[in-house]
Amino acid sequence: MIELAGLTKRYGRTTAVQDLTFSVRPGVVTGFLGPNGSGKSTTMRMILGLDHPSAGQVRIDGRRYHQLADPLTHIGALLEAKAVHPGRTAYHHLLCLAQSNDIPLRRIDDVLDLVGLAGVAKKRPKGFSLGMGQRLGIASALLGDPRILMFDEPVNGLDPEGIQWIRNLMKRLAAEGRTVFVSSHLMSEMALTADHLIVIGQGRLLADTSMARFIEENARTFVRVRSPDHERLRAALERAGGRPRQCPDGSLEIEDLPAARVGELAAENDVVLHELSHQQASLEEAFMRLTHESVEYHARAGR
Amino acid sequence: MSAENARRVLLSEWTKIRSVRSTLWTLVTAIVVTVALGMLISGLIGHNFDDLSPHERMTFDPTFISFAGTSLGQLALIAFGILVVSNEYSTGMIRASLTAVPVRGVLMAAKLAVAAALALVVGMVTSFLAFFLGQSVLGEHSTDIGQPGVLRAVFGGGLYMGLIALFAMGAAWTLRSPMLSFGILIPFFFLISGILANVPATEKVGHYLPDQAGSRVMRVMDDGEQPYGPWAGLLIMTIWVVGALLAGYAVLRKRDA
Ligand SMILES: Nc1ncnc2c1ncn2[C@@H]1O[C@H](COP(=O)(O)OP(=O)(O)OP(=O)(O)O)[C@@H](O)[C@H]1O
């Protein structure tokens, strides 16, 4: 369990994180979503005690980070920026971390196996690809077999197979009852992995909700219809109680009539159709709407 | 913090140091350069002893001459001190290190202890090697370790090298960036300090610079230029080292990693 209370971070005059209060619970994957520069990485660094908060605090299983004995056995993290010496072999990198936290040395081989780096254990990461570097970071996070895991944009640099692998890994870790906190700026990615969602924009909390609830509230379905004679079509739809909306590309969107009914109305009125389709607004759009509003609001409030 | 805890962090820092080749090479360089240059200069002076002025012959210090390579060799130890610390920042490893050992003073103390112990061992080996090999080429003008003040000078030479590496570490914790640390420390110890200590306008202050004061311990003959004795000189250097380490600790505690 990670608990944030009023967490704030200012760098000079910019406020990167403002008054964040939320909890990350065990047993589910919690997605941490926000556009570029919204403060996700800063928040994660503060959780680990790397950056000092300007105000507020973080508790990890009820304690401050530096109060944890052998912290790597409580919480493991993959950070956004590299945290590996390129001249030290993967094995020695994990060895020095294991030694400092009294982690059994067989865990080193276990995690290297798990992330698929067993073959390059004795190699120096300066020759690693982006994805291999990412896997070494994930191995470091898993090393202490911690109950809490935090990943900052873990799919960065991974190929489709790697992305699939990390998704399944996160789900499995959560299913084992662990706390999994993962950041992304892609809603579509989160929709596939996260059970719970925390959205921030401009360093402020915008949503703290279950994924299912977010989808239910935001996944708008509608019918798109296109016709060379859309004036007559619109009139017919309105007579039937629909409220079609004109789109810039000339098509109409109707939320309150099913596609079949729209087709019937067109036929009854002898209107030619060029398109009749069922549409679902993407979660990505919902997310952008949510964060865009926050950006606009703050731009105006800042005056 | 328990002794068991300290043992683990020390072991971890030892693993870090021994697993990066570039860092270890600086130590090898320190030994080779100091000893070889010391031998070269000792050999040249030994052969041309008769060309020296009577005053130079009177105050000839065979021990100090065998340490002539220190001015260059110490740069390798300074590089060692800088690399051990600032590589953590330039590579981002510091973030992994601090998540593993979040109490910053503990991380710093363990790294200093391991790196300083290593630098001290290398310093002692260098100093004794430089002395004995230097004397062997000085021939009839050489001295031996049993003469008054000689063992102190040789042992002191080892301490000096350990201290100069520690000073570099303190400066690197303060400055963080390897470029900045190298850019300031190397020219300073290679040129600037020597100039300040020899130009009349600044020599009074220049004598109190860390390397100038510290190297007094390597002299057996007192040339009367420095207003303090060998151990007082080393103490002045130690004060500089403590100052650099305190500054480094203050920066480490206060700033974001
Ligand atoms: N060390 C720093 N000094 C000054 N400003 C910083 C620092 N670190 C972050 N910031 C600023 O804080 C804000 C949040 O940055 P952060 O990296 O946390 O965002 P993010 O949500 O992780 O973005 P991304 O999706 O691009 O990774 C940005 O405006 C950034 O410029």
Ligand SMILES: [Mg+2]
């Ligand atoms: Mg980020």
